[in-house]
Amino acid sequence: MVFHNGDDVILPQQGDLRLSGSPGSQAAGGGARTHDSMVHTDLRTGSLSSIPLTLRAVDALFAFDVTLSVKYSNNSVPGLQGPTAFMECSWFYSGMEYPVSVTFSSPSGQAIYTYSIGNPFLNCVTPEDGWIDNRMTASPVNASISSITLTLSNLQCADEGRYKCEVTNGVDGRIQPPVVKQQLVTLAVPPSPPEVVFISSDPSEGILEHDQIQVSCRASTGSRGKGRLHWRRYRADGPVDLQATDPRITVSKSDNNCVETIESTLTYVVNRTDQELFIVCFVTNEDFAPSAPPVCEDRLLCDKTQRLRVHYPVSDSSMVLIHEPKDVYEGGSITLSCRADGFPKPDIIWSKDNETLQGVSDDFGGSQLVLSNLAGYRDSGLYKCTATNTVREVVYSASKEVNLIVSSPPAPITAPSTMQLPSRNPAAKRFGKMAYIGFALASLLSLAMAEHPTTCPPGYKQYDDHCFVLLSEALTFFEATVACDIIDGKLVEMVSPEEQARVERYLSTVKAAVSTNIWIGATDLQEEGFWRCLTSD
Helix, strand or coil: CCCCCCCCCCCCCCCCEEEEEEEEEECCCCCEEEEEEEEEEECCCCCEEEEEEEEECHHHHCEEEEEEEEEECCCCCCEECCCCEEEEEEEEEECCEEEEEEEEECCCCCEEEEEEECCCCCEEEEECCCCCCCCEEECCCCCCCCEEEEEECCCCHHHCEEEEEEEEEEECCEECCCEEEEEEECEECCCCCCEEEECCCCHHHCEECCCEEEEEEEEEEEECCCEEEEEEEEECCEEEEECCCCCCEEEEEEEECCEEEEEEEEEEECCHHHCCCEEEEEEEECCCECCCCCCCCCCCCEEECCCCCEEECCCHHHEEEEEECCCEECCCCEEEEEEECCECCCEEEEEECCEEECCEECCCCCEEEEECCCCHHHHCEEEEEEEEEEECCEEEEEEEEEEECEECCCCCCCCCCCCCCCCCCCCCCCCCCCCCCCCCCCCCEEEEEEECCCCCCCCCEEECCEEEEEECCCCCHHHHHHHHHHCCCEECCCCCHHHHHHHHHHHCCCHHHCCCCEECCEEEEEECCEEEECCCC
């Protein structure tokens, strides 16, 4: 082998050439070293020769790198199912390096196709077993390229995974180890609307109380591990989300490549509080719908059951019979109110001593029986309220009774010793619309009021243009109304905050009012717990 001064020499790792000598100085701007004396030893003959030459280190000439990038046609990461992925493999080299081959591989490790590049750049493209004819294309290949783009259209779940680009290069006729880069192709698959069905019963015919129902919800929830199904119950007391850990919920999952399908089954025992109940199944997905909306409106990612009608029979325990006033007298009146709980809605019939009476429906789904101008010989007796309904062709019945005794009117009521009863005052007036009531009532004392007087009658105390007196006898509500009327007044009806303030000021001056329940002019006869004035609208 002959070397000339200034030649670039590649030192072999083994062979029949041995170079020795004293190195000289580092050349400026590179990896070359000038050796003043370099001895060439021929290992076969043992002959020696000394020549001056310049050596350049191989690693100073070798600079080769590869990159692989992935972009999607919809400009999102991860890409949507259906668009196109562009995988660009680029290489960078200088000096004596040149690419020999470029190979793309699929996530399974199967070669897609290989670019074989000769020297100087004689190109040959070889499709491999992983090549997809109708969805894969590659950028043109020529002698000046430094990158190749693999295009994969109409992305499918099966396309997910890590793709590799492997570039092999050569230096001075020798093949170097390949440089491998890889990139992950991921897809975001949108979920599909769910379908909710009843498994165990047909709700169109109604559900019996204490029946067990099963509701199934099935949907494609999108990419594997990204979606969930949520149950929400709606009824009169408001919506309630059922937690995934609820023991009444069972879940099964299946997947096809990257698409996951979930089926959730809810087992539920209904009762009468579930009347008009409906159940909604929502699909959520981390990439498209992270949370369930407040209501299911468009049914794009939700589905719901029809409203449930819970059938249950009427029973004695579900009935209420009330009457006001509690004590009745000849010439007075009384209202009997009967309510019964059941579905379908019960029919209510009134009777007295086995004689049917005509009642009227009230505003609360019950029935009222109003008796006026009472007479003891005629109206005293056993009154009965009977409710019936039919559930699944079986007739159910329940009843409540009250024994009504019509008494003679009470004796005239005298005023307290501290006051004289005035004669009937023709100037006493009724007053306007009811706006405010502020007392809970019970029977003991009665608070009377005369309105807009010129002067207050004896025994009354005036506040603004109202007069008040507290009757000290223990009276029933009916007796209190009569007693107030006798002294040209009426039971106080607090129709405004100002009226209540006047009453409270007066009561604060009356020692007998301390720790005493007082009648005022209001009653909850028409609706239990809802108070209305006696004379005001």
